[in-house]
Amino acid sequence: LNLTVAPNGGNVTSPLQYGLMFEDINFSGDGGIYAELVRNRAFQGSPVYPSNLTAWKPVNGAVLSLQNLSIPLSDVLPTSMRVAASNATVGAVGFANSGWWGIDVRVQKYSGSFWVKGDYNGSFRAALVSDITNETFGSAVISARTSSSKWSEYNYTLIPDAAAPNSNNSLIITFDAAAVSGSSLDFHLISLFPPTYKDRPNGMRVDLMEALAGLNPSFLRLPGGNNIEGDHPPYLWYWNQTIGPLKDRPGRPGTWTYENTDGLGLVEFLWWCEDLEIEPVLAVWSGLYLDDTVVSNTSLQTYVQYALDELEFLMGSTDTPYGALRASLGYPDPFSIKYVEVGNEDNLNKGNGSYSSYRFPDFYNAIHGAYPDITIIASTVAVDPFSENASGDYHQYTRPDHMVGQFDFFDNMDRRHPILIGEYAIVQSNEAGQAGVSWDEARSSFPFWIGTVAEAIFLIGAERNADNILGASYAPTFQNLNKWQWAPDLISYTADPSQDVLSTSWHMLQLMSEVRITETLPTSGGAFGPAYWVAGVNDDRGSHILKTAVYNSTGDVPMTVSFNSINAGTTANLTVLTAPGAYSYNDIGSDIVKGNSTILTASSAGAFTFYLPNLSISVLEVAGT
Numbered sequence: 001l002n003l004t005v006a007p008n009g010g011n012v013t014s015p016l017q018y019g020l021m022f023e024d025i026n027f028s029g030d031g032g033i034y035a036e037l038v039r040n041r042a043f044q045g046s047p048v049y050p051s052n053l054t055a056w057k058p059v060n061g062a063v064l065s066l067q068n069l070s071i072p073l074s075d076v077l078p079t080s081m082r083v084a085a086s087n088a089t090v091g092a093v094g095f096a097n098s099g100w101w102g103i104d105v106r107v108q109k110y111s112g113s114f115w116v117k118g119d120y121n122g123s124f125r126a127a128l129v130s131d132i133t134n135e136t137f138g139s140a141v142i143s144a145r146t147s148s149s150k151w152s153e154y155n156y157t158l159i160p161d162a163a164a165p166n167s168n169n170s171l172i173i174t175f176d177a178a179a180v181s182g183s184s185l186d187f188h189l190i191s192l193f194p195p196t197y198k199d200r201p202n203g204m205r206v207d208l209m210e211a212l213a214g215l216n217p218s219f220l221r222l223p224g225g226n227n228i229e230g231d232h233p234p235y236l237w238y239w240n241q242t243i244g245p246l247k248d249r250p251g252r253p254g255t256w257t258y259e260n261t262d263g264l265g266l267v268e269f270l271w272w273c274e275d276l277e278i279e280p281v282l283a284v285w286s287g288l289y290l291d292d293t294v295v296s297n298t299s300l301q302t303y304v305q306y307a308l309d310e311l312e313f314l315m316g317s318t319d320t321p322y323g324a325l326r327a328s329l330g331y332p333d334p335f336s337i338k339y340v341e342v343g344n345e346d347n348l349n350k351g352n353g354s355y356s357s358y359r360f361p362d363f364y365n366a367i368h369g370a371y372p373d374i375t376i377i378a379s380t381v382a383v384d385p386f387s388e389n390a391s392g393d394y395h396q397y398t399r400p401d402h403m404v405g406q407f408d409f410f411d412n413m414d415r416r417h418p419i420l421i422g423e424y425a426i427v428q429s430n431e432a433g434q435a436g437v438s439w440d441e442a443r444s445s446f447p448f449w450i451g452t453v454a455e456a457i458f459l460i461g462a463e464r465n466a467d468n469i470l471g472a473s474y475a476p477t478f479q480n481l482n483k484w485q486w487a488p489d490l491i492s493y494t495a496d497p498s499q500d501v502l503s504t505s506w507h508m509l510q511l512m513s514e515v516r517i518t519e520t521l522p523t524s525g526g527a528f529g530p531a532y533w534v535a536g537v538n539d540d541r542g543s544h545i546l547k548t549a550v551y552n553s554t555g556d557v558p559m560t561v562s563f564n565s566i567n568a569g570t571t572a573n574l575t576v577l578t579a580p581g582a583y584s585y586n587d588i589g590s591d592i593v594k595g596n597s598t599i600l601t602a603s604s605a606g607a608f609t610f611y612l613p614n615l616s617i618s619v620l621e622v623a624g625t
């Protein structure tokens with residue numbers, strides 16, 4: 001290839017470009033990025049997933065049971081855990097929690113709390129203990145005088161003297177059996193947090209936030225995905241049940257086979273955005289459940305108002321009812337919402353066309369009327385019937401060959417409507433006779449290299465049209481390797497941060513997102529395939545850039561690239577990512593992506609010459625230009 005990059009004539013790139021998508025799937029909120037270490041801390045349940053004692057075990061002969069007491073901790077958390085000691089029990093009695101498939105113990109400050117009810121004058125002991133050796137790594141003693149007539153909250157901190165060798169550890173809380181002999185104490189909302197990202201209370205796991213920060217994202221699409229929709233009535237994602245003190249959050253049955261605690265709620269999502277300095281792309285419920293139940297035209301106004309209330313809660317002055325509610329919870333300063341998506345995957349044949357006939361128009365008109373500056377995104381790309389000003393959301397899960405075939409998809413899009421690529425991923429390998437994904441077949445466990453290269457080509461296609469693409473986010477983002485519902489995922493993990501898996505696609509995105517083109521430039525001198533590229537400048541970095549991915553070449557692709565106004569002797573940095581095999585992938589303890597950076601010098605004609613191997617992703621950046 002002999003490419004000449006034109007000095008102008010391209011298009012200005014959307015400021016979002018690369019971002020994140022989050023929904024609680026794969027134990028990615030509870031058991032994932034939400035740093036709470038205690039699993040099932042408040043025995044939350046619903047008719048779908050009734051309250052249970054998962055993750056709890058008695059210690060020293062205690063008998064654990066669920067109780068709905070006449071004095072509950074709160075109206076929304078009616079079920080607590082009774083810990084009964086028999087007359088024969090001597091010494092410390094209590095309960096253990098095994099965490100989200102283990103608890104990571106290191107020498108750092110853990111902050112805990114619990115509520116208790118029952119007559120007791122003594123002390124509690126909280127300890128982090130090995131499940132295998134019974135070794136105690138750290139403990140705290142909490143003096144207490146509790147009563148059977150009310151719930152009392154206790155806080156504690158715990159700093160282990162030593163790190164545990166693995167995450168097979170439990171939190172154990174005990175009390176003096178003699179002081180309650182033959183009787184019992186009731187416990188609720190038993191919590192333990194490690195240090196969190198940027199020290200947020202009720203915050204996020206540091207390693208996973210750092211993995212996200214490493215992607216240099218610009219936005220976070222939240223809180224779904226399917227999870228905002230709810231499986232069936234009445235279990236939509238109720239924003240106003242995810243705010244305020246934890247004891248006032250009921251939780252809900254999520255759409256991914258488990259109850260959500262909603263400890264990671266609306267405000268925590270906004271903090272997440274603040275901490276990564278990224279824009280929220282806030283999804284509001286659009287009147288459609290996953291079982292295809294649709295809210296009728298006559299009843300929809302309630303939900304439109306519900307979305308407006310959510311926006312007032314986030315952005316309204318403290319003189320408004322919901323702005324005042326926000327201030328009363330401790331956040332007087334408004335958040336900023338510039339992007340709102342109406343629903344998730346409301347493609348037009350779902351809900352009998354109701355999205356186009358009344359649901360989207362009603363939401364659009366109300367939100368646009370109240371907040372004309374907000375970019376409103378339909379959750380489909382078939383936005384035509386709605387409004388000239390609406391954006392759309394395109395999702396693509398497929399196989400490598402098919403995704404590479406979509407390289408020019410965005411060249412041919414309806415340019416009246418910018419689109420978000422809210423979800424995409426290669427989920428299955430190439431297979432003869434299979435163009436797209438087969439949903440009834442197994443998907444790959446992890447992103448794999450040829451798929452990652454195909455994703456890069458798809459994204460290069462998007463970058464070439466980046467004036468009309470709001471941004472792109474891989475989905476799903478997270479996977480707890482102990483239990484999950486959807487693979488492949490961008491980042492996988494266990495309780496032990498040393499086991500984090502940054503996938504092949506994570507590495508590709510890190511490179512693509514780190515070096516941003518702010519204005520594309522046309523190129524001439526070659527046809528796409530097996531190399532696919534986009535060229536442009538980055539006005540902030542003052543650089544010229546060429547991003548290239550090579551797919552199915554028979555050998556190295558020779559590249560000569562000349563940029564206007566680049567003189568002989570100018571240097572450029574070329575970073576090339578490769579991997580040992582098309583279907584190689586990252587797993588716990590292995591990282592197969594190889595990054596190689598070299599400095600190139602421009603020839604007398606101002607051109608850079610280099611070779612790109614098959615299945616490579618590269619960025620050439622000429623700084624100071």
Ligand code: AHR
Nearest residue numbers: 225226227344345475476
């Ligand atoms: O990312 C997994 C799921 O795929 C999302 O919840 C849904 O939007 C899509 O179908």
